[in-house]
Structure formats: C-alpha cells, structure tokens
Amino acid sequence: MKVTKTLGQFIIEKQADFPYAKGELSRLLRDIGIAAKLVNREVNKAGLVDIIGEAGTENIQGENQKKLDVYANEQFISALTYGGECCIIVSEENDEYLHIEGEVSKDAKYIVAIDPLDGSSNIDVNVNVGTIFSIYRRKSTSGKPTMDDILQKGVEQVAAGYITYGSSTMLVYTTGKGVNGFTLDPSIGEFCLSHPNMRIPQDGHIYSINEGHYTHFPDGVKKYLKYCQVEDKVTNRPYTSRYIGSMVADLHRNLILGGIFIYPVTASAPNGKLRLVYECNPMAFLIEQAGGKASNGYERILELDVNHLHQRSAIFIGSENMVNKAEEMMSFFSPQQTKKNFNGDVVIQ
Numbered sequence: 001m002k003v004t005k006t007l008g009q010f011i012i013e014k015q016a017d018f019p020y021a022k023g024e025l026s027r028l029l030r031d032i033g034i035a036a037k038l039v040n041r042e043v044n045k046a047g048l049v050d051i052i053g054e055a056g057t058e059n060i061q062g063e064n065q066k067k068l069d070v071y072a073n074e075q076f077i078s079a080l081t082y083g084g085e086c087c088i089i090v091s092e093e094n095d096e097y098l099h100i101e102g103e104v105s106k107d108a109k110y111i112v113a114i115d116p117l118d119g120s121s122n123i124d125v126n127v128n129v130g131t132i133f134s135i136y137r138r139k140s141t142s143g144k145p146t147m148d149d150i151l152q153k154g155v156e157q158v159a160a161g162y163i164t165y166g167s168s169t170m171l172v173y174t175t176g177k178g179v180n181g182f183t184l185d186p187s188i189g190e191f192c193l194s195h196p197n198m199r200i201p202q203d204g205h206i207y208s209i210n211e212g213h214y215t216h217f218p219d220g221v222k223k224y225l226k227y228c229q230v231e232d233k234v235t236n237r238p239y240t241s242r243y244i245g246s247m248v249a250d251l252h253r254n255l256i257l258g259g260i261f262i263y264p265v266t267a268s269a270p271n272g273k274l275r276l277v278y279e280c281n282p283m284a285f286l287i288e289q290a291g292g293k294a295s296n297g298y299e300r301i302l303e304l305d306v307n308h309l310h311q312r313s314a315i316f317i318g319s320e321n322m323v324n325k326a327e328e329m330m331s332f333f334s335p336q337q338t339k340k341n342f343n344g345d346v347v348i349q
Ligand SMILES: O=P(O)(O)OC[C@H]1O[C@](O)(COP(=O)(O)O)[C@@H](O)[C@@H]1O
Pocket: 092, 115, 117, 118, 119, 120, 121, 210, 245, 246, 247, 248, 273
C-alpha cells in the first residue's frame, strides 16, 4: 500500500538535517504552504469569481497589477506575518521591503523574497501560473535587519522553491539537500510527496525563449538558437521549442524533461526582464540542487552581487550541457559587445 507523506511530515522528518534546527524554518515552509492553498483555491475558480482582470494599480516595475497578483501578495504577506518566523518580506508587488514587527515575530530570523504570482500575463487565459519564494537567514543578530541582511547573494539562500498552479498544483522546494515535489490532494487539502529527489536530465531537447524578441537578442543567443534549430541526427537536433510565458511552468517542465530556459537582455529589457532576488536566485538554487546550471550567460546567477530589491538579470537555466553550450556561444561575444548591440551600434559578427 502506497504511504502518503504530507509536506508537514516531510519537513519535520528533514529537520534533523540542520544543526540549528528549532523548527523555525519548518514553520515558515508550513506558512508558505498555507498561503499556496488559499491562492490555489482562487486560481482554480478564476473564471467564476471576480479575481481575473486588472487591479487598476501599478507595481514599481511599471506593470499593471492583476487582481490575482494583489490577492496572492496579500495571502503570502498575511501567512508569513501571522506565522511569526519572518522578519522581512521582499515582494515583486511592493516597492519597498516590509519589516514585520510585533510580539509574534520579535525573534524572527528569516527574510523571505517572493513573486506572489508568476506568469501574470497568463492568469486570464487559464494557463499555468505560479509563485516563487526565496528564504535567507538574517546575519545581524539584533535590532532591525539591515540592507546587508536583505540584499544577500543567492548562494546564501537557506531554502527556495515554487508553487505551480496547473492541471494539478505542486509545491517544489529545496533546503540545499536536494529537490522534492509535493502535489496538492484536494480531497485532504494536503501537499503530498509525489516527486522525491527530483533531478534535471543533464541533457535535453527543449529550448524555451520568447522568439518574438529575436531581432533584439544578443548575437550569442542568436547563435545558440541556430545551433538548436540545425538538423543533426547525432545530437538529436533540431530541438523542440516550448514557451508558456510563465517562468515557473516553463522551468517545471524542463526540470522533469530536461531543457533550457533563456530570458536574455533585449532591447526592451537591456538588463534582462526577470528579477534576481525573487525569480532568478530561487530558481537557480533549485535547479542547481537538481543537478542543473544557471548563469547570466557569463557568470553564475547565485554569485551575482545584489544591489537592489527589484534588480533584473539575464538568465540561462536548465540542463547543464545545454547551458554550457549556450555559454560557449555567448563567449564569442564579450558582455560589453552583447550590451552594445541593441543600442544601435554596428553589430560585431
Ligand atoms: O512575455 P514575456 O516577455 O515572454 O515574459 C514572460 C516572463 O515574464 C514573467 O511573466 C514575469 O513574471 P511576473 O508575471 O511575475 O511579472 C515570467 O513568468 C515569464 O517567464
């Protein structure tokens, strides 16, 4: 008989892996699971309730917030606030970080960065969306957490993961000891271990990139796309193009099947589109823990300096051999050349 292990049971079981474990991180992951269930409930009936469409407000990125962006943001902020383990929340939907004060969280040690609803452009059309979270432990031991606590490099993460709201709802996370996936069983309202010890294939045949921006791609990316699209029986090319437009959904597929996801610098996003703190770093930590690789085409994502909350970065992430090949193509062009191209300077071939 198959034994069902819930997320809560798994977290407690794994607690022993950590020297300073007093249950705080476990409770924090529990709180994230609670908010995920509330968001899942609204996502599942998005067409029936007044949760689709624009909220009429804009976030600091200049994006029109969707009602579900705002709802998801509220659910995660309140679950993390009431849970008492979180002292700082950084959210895509909040200009500034939130300092959680009050008796409940006076000894809170964790900083949580969150993309409450990823893939906002897909909400109203019933296509997979997600949530991304990244967890750090504060370094300073007393007083209000400092910017050094908040702007830590990706390598300092103690946990990271995502929730994908699709044909089923899954929570996938790492605490630096491998990656595990849990599927929400609506009949018992629990996330149950369904994908233990997830590993991304070292090689894959799927590339995910918004080719609509092709003309403004760096030459290294154009070169890599040509490589993906050339006929070659030995290396099983051409590869297949798959792009959902929700980072979580595209990466979840590639995590299981193998593949590469690329969001490079483009004319409209000269520093990349995706945000380092709550999109690139958590997904890079998770994919590396699953045996994959993540860079900005030149440097490891997790080693990038973090200078501000909503900083953007180019990202090449997925199966190790595919990211290596893409980096090889990028290496023909220096980062400066890559940057200069779409400022209208002469393309250097
Ligand atoms: O529409 P584009 O330019 O391809 O961008 C799609 C990317 O933007 C995002 O939607 C950005 O995330 P948000 O929806 O959280 O703002 C990613 O999920 C996705 O990979």
